[in-house]
Amino acid sequence: MSAQSTTAKLLYNSSHSVLNLQPLSHKYGRKFHAFIETEGLKTEQREPDEFSTKFCKHCHNLFIPGWTCSIRIAYKKSAERNRKRKRELTHECLNCGFIRSYPILQEQPKLDIEDEDEDEPKRHNLSLLSSKTGPMKKKKKLSNLEEMLQAKRQAERKKSLSLKEFMQNL
Numbered sequence: 001m002s003a004q005s006t007t008a009k010l011l012y013n014s015s016h017s018v019l020n021l022q023p024l025s026h027k028y029g030r031k032f033h034a035f036i037e038t039e040g041l042k043t044e045q046r047e048p049d050e051f052s053t054k055f056c057k058h059c060h061n062l063f064i065p066g067w068t069c070s071i072r073i074a075y076k077k078s079a080e081r082n083r084k085r086k087r088e089l090t091h092e093c094l095n096c097g098f099i100r101s102y103p104i105l106q107e108q109p110k111l112d113i114e115d116e117d118e119d120e121p122k123r124h125n126l127s128l129l130s131s132k133t134g135p136m137k138k139k140k141k142l143s144n145l146e147e148m149l150q151a152k153r154q155a156e157r158k159k160s161l162s163l164k165e166f167m168q169n170l
Helices: 003-017 022-043 131-159 163-169
Strands: 069-076 086-093 099-103 111-114 125-128
Touching (some): 003 022
Antiparallel strands (some): 069 086, 086 099, 111 125
16 A cells, blocks of 8 residues: 555544544544645546545535534426426535535436247347337337236136036036
């Protein structure tokens, strides 16, 4: 391990270990960020994402939910009418009041899996569904439901015996 990485780890661990002493933890956090910025410029590396979510970008205070920061989910209106609202996770630093937002993963397009003939080896056709296929998807779903009900009715008819068949089986 190099001396630079050892120093960075020491400052990072120190800021976490003295949490009950808020000014000292804050001081170690600032020194850690200053060290990362100066060493990052020399080695052309940027700060990892895991550090950016654990420290305030403005005052370099360590984020501890409920103690040094408050975390909320903010809902923002979408540009399109029919789309769902966008969600963001907001961290508010209780030391300086700085608010930082992180987008929460949006729903990804669903994959439509269609089965072909059962005689052939099963292959799945994966196609991304667009928002325009909503009515078609609903219609297809209804037709599949009707087919399932019809198949169930036919199976029930085959299972039931007429009175003559019942008497013959006795």
